[in-house]
Amino acid sequence: MSKNKNAYAQSGVDVEAGYEVVERIKKHVARTERLGVMGALGGFGGMFDLTTTGVKEPVLISGTDGVGTKLMLAIKYDKHDTIGQDCVAMCVNDIIAAGAEPLYFLDYVATGKNVPEKLEQVVAGVAEGCVQAGAALIGGETAEMPGMYGEDDYDLAGFAVGIAEKSQIIDGSKVKAGDVLLGLASSGIHSNGYSLVRRVFADYTGDEVLPELEGQKLKDVLLEPTRIYVKQVLPLVKAGLVNGIAHITGGGFIENVPRMFADNLAAEIGKDKIPVLPIFKALEKYGEIKHEEMFEIFNMGIGLMLAVSPENVDKVKELVDEEVYEIGHIVEKTDQNVIIR
Known part of the structure; x- marks a missing residue:
């Protein structure tokens, strides 16, 4: 193994490409900002101030999901700018079903080879979904894992947190015959x-x-x-x-x-x-x-x-x-x- 090349890069992980992804996605994340967001992208944890919501008896309702094998079609057709919306939708539609207003979202992208242009498209789709849901994209993670995934492959998952007044939670208890x-x-x-x-x-x-x-x-x-x-x-x-x-x-x-x-x-x-x-x-x-x-x-x-x-x-x-x-x-x-x- 040559000593002239970074050892991590020789193992298939491009740290510089990871830095580039972060820079590329900042403008997309900025589209999703809403009242309550604290801190900046790149910290160890996303922060949100619940006191800005004005909810008297707050209940946090969370949802997590991925996109499933629809991702394989995005890869096959080389179209990556909408699949992120799918990820957001699967999470926020679940929590609105419980009566919660989405507050924020975090995403996780794992790939075999970090291609900044492609991952930017993926996160742009996530941001669009967040805008439609009124949720802030306050954090995420990109993992480059050669050997776990093929070079063209990636997986995508997300996590949403919403808030509801305790008295307005939709839990099925009010549904009755005749509805x-x-x-x-x-x-x-x-x-x-x-x-x-x-x-x-x-x-x-x-x-x-x-x-x-x-x-x-x-x-x-x-x-x-x-x-x-x-x-x-x-x-x-x-x-x-x-x-x-x-x-x-x-x-x-x-x-x-x-x-x-x-x-x-x-x-x-x-x-x-x-x-x-x-x-x-x-x-x-x-x-x-x-x-x-x-x-x-x-x-x-x-x-x-x-x-x-x-x-x-x-x-x-x-x-x-x-x-x-x-x-x-x-x-x-x-x-x-x-x-x-």
Whole structure:
């Protein structure tokens, strides 16, 4: 081994590239600043002053998640500027489902080879997600691990912290039979089921324009970032208009919807009331997947579901500046938690 070259660099770790990443991402982090942020990027811990929130009985609610094998498509198609939004969305959509306003976010990127330009794109996507969620990006970590990952590979995970008034926490206890189920549209597949998605489209280049996709390239549809629902839902929570919230992620309707109500209740959903997106029709067709199974895997076009008292439905529709889909009701449980007719 030559003594003329830095030993760490010879092992495959480029410290200088790590410094460059930090400098490159500072402008993206700056976009996410909000009241309460303390300290500067690069410290050993991110700081946030809770006294700035004005919450009387504060409860901190946290969420952590990754992007899953959707990352493999970002790598395959060499498009890295939106995958960060997926990471933020998976975390903040979970905590808004508990009634929390996101305060801050931290990310973790692990890679086989630190390419500053690429990692800047990843963090730019994280920053965009934070802006949409109203959360500050107050810290993170980039790890270069040759041997653990291939040179072109990377993984991405995140952690979000939100705050809620104790009296406004959404824990399912207020959901009752007769509540109306309202759905907010998804932007696409979001970030779940991609092991199956990749198998279905394994022999495709991504440049195909399938008849079902209405003129869009397959790769653009598959990498459409996960929608963030914070700004639509938080006003409803603060106004006390929502009894329960379900974030439709892995496990689709069957696994996620029951998480927002007690065991003695069930959700009755009308299939014809769901705005099924073209990509799900394509997946069902080309993957030869049973229609019923699709609801056990994907969001099918509804990314977030609300349980609302009948008298509040019109007010919710008025406050949410988009189409809200009335897709079902809460009923007394018989033998199933979710009934899709």
